[in-house]
Amino acid sequence: MSSPVSTAQWQALQMHLDALLPLDQTARQAQLEVIASEDPTAAMTLRELLAAEHRMPDAPNAASVARAFATAAAGQAVGAFVMDDLVGEGGSSVVFRAHRAADFSQTVAIKVLRTVSGEHFFARFLRERDILAGLNHPNIARLYDAGTTDDGQPYLVLEYAEGIDFVAWARQMGRTLGDVVAAMIKVCDAVDYAHRRLLVHRDLKPANIMIDATAEPKLLDFGVAKLLDADSATDLTRDVGTPLTPAYAAPEQLQGGAVTTATDVYALGIVLYEALCGRHPFRQSGDSAAQMLHSITTAEPVRPSTAGAVQAVNDFSAALLKQRSDLDDVILCAIERQPEARYATASALADDLRAALVGQPVKARQRTWRYLAGRFVARHRLAVAMAAVASTIVIGAVAAALWQGRVAEQQRALAERRFGDVRQLANRLLFSYYDGIKPLPGSLPVQRQLVQDGLQYLSSLRQGLGDNARDAQLMIELADAYSRIGDIQGNFTEANVGDFDGAAKSYAVARELLDVAANAGGSQGAVNEARASLLLKEAHLAYQRTELASARNHYEAAVAAWRNIAMAHPERTEARANLANALDAYGDFLGRDGAKGLSDPAAAVAYYAEARTLRQVIVSSTPNYPGIQSALYESDLRDGESAWALGRKSEAVALFEAALKSARRVAALEPNNSYRQRELGVVLTRLVPAYEAVDRIDASVAAAVDAAQLMQRMLAADPGNEAMRSGVTATAGWAARQLIKAGRFDEAEPYVLVEMKMARERLASVPNDVDAQATVALAHRRAGNLAFGRQQFDRAVAEHEQARALQMKFRDTAPENAAAAALSLMYAGRAHVGAGRGQEARRALNATVAEMRALVTTHPNARFYDGLIEALELLGDASLLSKVDAAKARGAYRGALEIIDAAAAQRTLAASEVRRRVEIAGKLRGVQ
Amino acid sequence: MLLTIDLEIKASVSEQFTVAPEDIKACQRGDRATLDRVYPLVYDELRRVARRCLAREDTGHTLQPTALVNEVYLRLCGQREVDWGNRAYIFSLAATMMRRILVNHARDAKAQKRGAGATVLTLSAANHDGMIAPAEVDLLAIHDALDALAALDARQAQVVELKFFGGLDVDAIAALLGVSNATVRRDWTMAKLWLGRALGA
Secondary structure, eight states, X not given: OOSOOOHHHHHHHHHHHHHHTTSOHHHHHHHHHHHHHXXXXXXXXXXXXXXXXXXXXXXXXXXXXXXXXXXXXXXXXXXXXXXXXXXXXOSSEEEEEEEETTEEEEEEEEEEESSSOHHHHHHHHHXXXXXXXTOOOTXXXXXXXXXXXXXXXXXXXXXXXXOEEHHHHHTSTXXXXXXXXXXXXXXXXXXXXXXXXXXXXXXXXXXXXXXXXXXXXXXXXXXXXXXXXXXXXXXXXXXXXXXXXXXXXXXXXXXXXXXXXXXXXXXXXXXXXXXXXXXXXXXXXXXOHHHHHHHHHHOOOOOHHHXXXXXXXXXXHHHHHHTTTHHXXXXXXXXOSSGGGSOSSHHHHHHHHHHHHTTOOOSHHHHHHHHHHHHOOOOHHHHHHXXXXXXXXXXXXXXXXXXXXXXXXXXXXXXXXXHHXXXXXXXXXXXXXXXXXXXXXXXXXXXXXXXHHHXXXXXXXXXXXXXXXXXXXXXXXXXXXXXXXXXXXXXXXXXXXXXXHHHXXXXXXXXXXXXXXXXXXXXXXXXXXXXHHHHHHHXXXXXXXXXXXXXXXXXXXXXXXXXXXXXXXXXXXXXXXXXXXXXXHHHHHHXXXXXXXXXXXXXXXXXXXXXXXXXXXXXXXXXXXXXXXXXXXXXXXXXXXXXXXXXXXXXXXXXXXXXHHHHHHHHHHOTTOHHHHHHHHHHHHHHHHHHHHTTOHHHHHHHHHHHHHHHHHHHHHSTTOHHHHHHHHHHHHHHHHHHHHTTOHHHHHHHHXXXXXXXXXXXXXXXXXXXXXXXXXXXXXXXXXXXXXXXXXXXXXXXXHHHHHHHHHTGGGOHHHHHHHHHHHHHHHHHHHHHTOHHHHHHHHHHHHHHHHHHHHHOOOHHHHHHHHHHHHHHHHHHXXXXXXXXXXXXXXXXXXXXXXXXXXXXXXXXXXXXXXXXXXXXHHHHO | OOOOOOHHHHHHHTSOOSSOHHHHHHHHHTOHHXXXXXXXXXHHHHHHHXXXXXXXXXXXXXXXXXXXXXXXHHHHHOOXXXXXXXXXXXXXXXXXXXXXXXXXXXXXXXXXXXXXXXXXXXXXXXXXXXXXXXXXXXXXXXXXXXXXXXXXXXXXXXXXXXXXXXXXXXXXXHHHHTOOHHHHHHHHHXXXXXXXXXXXX
């Protein structure tokens, strides 16, 4: 301060001030000039005074007042203790060092709580006392006791710990990265100890993590948050008039969600981040509280190794970078926004910290995948919400990278290179991410969202390109993005939404972009491969839309394209693998039965064989080629189908079994891959009728039950997934069928019920869908067969008649449906036979025979013949119920035998067919 | 807001009061014995009331000096009607005490902050919990500057003490000191400039 002033001078100055204060700045300056000409000293003092106009507040800081009065308590007795010094002050309490009145040597800390009422608090403390007193750990400050002062203020008696808070300690000179992480590991162990005793801290922050002179951490306030929680209306407003900025509060705490061990993990992550980087991951200097809250709930933190403040006392960033960024991943995993994405326990965090320190692989990255895998359960709502999160993660990270890129944009060359890096990063994030989540159950809405977002991003990238508009690489990437969207829209070989028009459009755009890329000098190889992939997708789409000629052309073209690439680039294993897939796909298309003019099973077999050879070559040269194992069993499956079609049933079964073995192995290796699980289900289901055909009934039953259980497990993980639900319905039906056939009615019942329930649910959602109606009808048949097996004949009749009623509605849509309707009638008839109602039985069975005969005339299908034979046999049985119709019975049995014999003339009968012949022949003899 | 009277205070109002009007007159006269008795009473009451306020959940406004001083007066003297002389005395006494307490605390806090590198005793300290607290004003600087001001203009210093440390509003101060509102305002404006200059130095 400048020269002292006398009383008289002060009076004079005040007179001047009276005149000056009402004036504005310019006028003041003018006036001061005038004064200065007469009395420069006074003018200078006046200038100083005026400059200080707003410095003096109207009242002292309320917090100071509070603190001051709290301090004033020193020397007072509290319980059995005498308070010595105020040693600290927080939002909700003040802390004193105190000593036991009767024994000076025992020092404790007394924490006087400000924000709660005494009696409730103390009662709560008594309840929690056991847990709190049971915390006996060298790194946790013990809670000894509690009480209330004369004034009614509650206090806690704690172990006294002297030290520095964690972040301050970490930032001291001479502290190494190893020191800090080692200390944090101890902290994690202590936190874990408390967690295992069911106590979550909830309020971890550097101030609560003390490091003492021997570098031992001491955790403070464990359990206090819990004790306070019941009383304070909100934990967020604590201090006198100052709202607490919860820099260490996890997003779920801020949003009022459940507090778990992962909440503590989050706080530990923030503290570690701060300790190593010198700044808070979500708060920048100058941020308001609101800005920080916004960042916590939305922003992506910068990787610790790049976040270190340049002028930090201890620059850990070099050390962090050296750690191969594993430590980065660990810290980032701990501060993930979603609690489920973090380490679930502090000990998991500690383990990963230990691993990172010694350079062993960390689980942090895996956790993110597993979280993603687990999270993409298709409750649609959840999936969409997750989509937003997932997109944000990707786009956020990309945006961060982009921003970082912009910041470094000094020269154009550098800018361009950065841009390329950023784009590469974006692609890697976007598409490897996409590939990672594609196989996961329930990921469809997420994929869609992700790719849409990614596409938006790429489009905007494209717009911002300027000169690079003709960038061929970008065109190729965009084409890829469009074709992926097309897949989601309508690729039936993958989960899709059935938007075939949309898919066609997307593929068309992709095609155009590839043409542009080719013209812009894009890598010929890349363009060719992209085109070949696109051809196959277009083929699938055409097939789906029953544009069969177009499909055939595209399949052929795809095969040709991949062949060319494989020949031109023999070193590219991808080319051969893709060629094999294209061959399989073409073979599938050609081998279908039922289509006129295009079916060519022999060619299919040839293609399958070529595909198998290609795959075997890959296996011998690169056995670890990703997906080659599962690709091989695709070959097994197809060969099995071929054998089956050719009637070589035992061979088919052997091949299916080989496929099953591979499928099981692959599924076990990739438990989160829903494709693999589904494929396993497909093979199992294929085996059910296959086993039955070769008379291995038990194996058939086992496979059916296996498949049903597999599908049910998958549905449980993926409840909203329609494809999954129909899978469950189908496999449940198979399991029920086989169990009923095997006479295991009680075991069959639950499957029957599941089948009915799911079928009904499906029908309720799409009431006019023929397929849905057919499924319900089948469910009724199953129920009827179960009832029949249990000799509940009336019930059986009712169920079969219900099935028939449904099936009659769409019997004309396909021969299979007509057969099904006839069979239902037959089963009803059979039930009548069981109940001894000859007349009703005969009526039903006569009608059945008539319908089946009509059917086999136009469709001489072995299955239909089987049905006719069975119907005739039953008719015979029915006729026998009243001895009067013995002639009719004989006629029926003979009719059945005729058909069997006619078949026997053309081919070898299966064992079951032979058995049946024997039975019927026996019955015939019995009537004659 | 001049007075916050809640039920707690009301209950105690009916008791015998520790500081009678005669006591105050005696203090004003300078009676040593009475001063020795009254002074610590006021001080203790001030602390007690403050701690009670701290214990309440709605600490937002009840820790303002105004409320404290008022409560102290009521508890000690129990008079709500205007014996301005007595009230003035107790209030200025309390304001002075407030100043003393705050300044002592500021001194202690300053003494506790030793140089960088030394161990700082912090037990659940507020420093690093992310609280964005309003900047604290330098009470010690204010205290010294206030003493200097008192040598130049005793009334202005008293206005500051009553207003800043005691938390009284302009009307109450005017009534207490027997001057006009305008005078109090001018005193406060001038004093603020003086003290502000001291803060900036």
